[in-house]
Amino acid sequence: MDVHGDKAHGFAVTDRKSITIRGVTQVGAFDEVEIYMVTVRGPLLLRGEGLQITQLNLDDKVLSVEGRIDAVQYVEEHSPQNLKQKGKNLLERLLR
Incomplete structure (x- = not known):
């Protein structure tokens, strides 16, 4: 049983070529x-090339x-407002 319940989070990187991240909400x-x-x-924040x-x-x-x-970096400077703004880019890409 997970001590954190639905708060389980982690990631696994394989040969710096792939990553699976658990606990992603947005x-x-x-x-x-x-x-x-x-x-x-x-x-x-995940950084790399050809992602x-x-x-x-x-x-x-x-x-x-x-x-x-x-790089995999935890950041605090992005507010929920910034996420909503950045999320518009995601919608624009999906609707192309």
């Missing part, structure tokens, strides 16, 4: 070099990404 802005997301443990989201299941709170992984 995905904001993303492109080939940066993906901003909110997890149950706070905002998280592509291969799985996004917000019901299960799982995000998988392929590409070269350079």
Whole structure:
């Protein structure tokens, strides 16, 4: 049994070529070099090259990404307002 209940969060990186992140509740802005997301443990920024989201299941709170992984950084400077603004980029990309 998970001590944190639905607050389970973690990630696994394989050969710096892929990453699976658990506990993702929202995905904001993303492109080939940066993906901003909110997890149950706070905002998280993923940086690299050629990043592509291969799985996004917000019901299960799982995000998988392929590409070269350079950095995984917890950030605090992004407010929920900034996430909403960045989320518009996501919608624009999906509606193209």
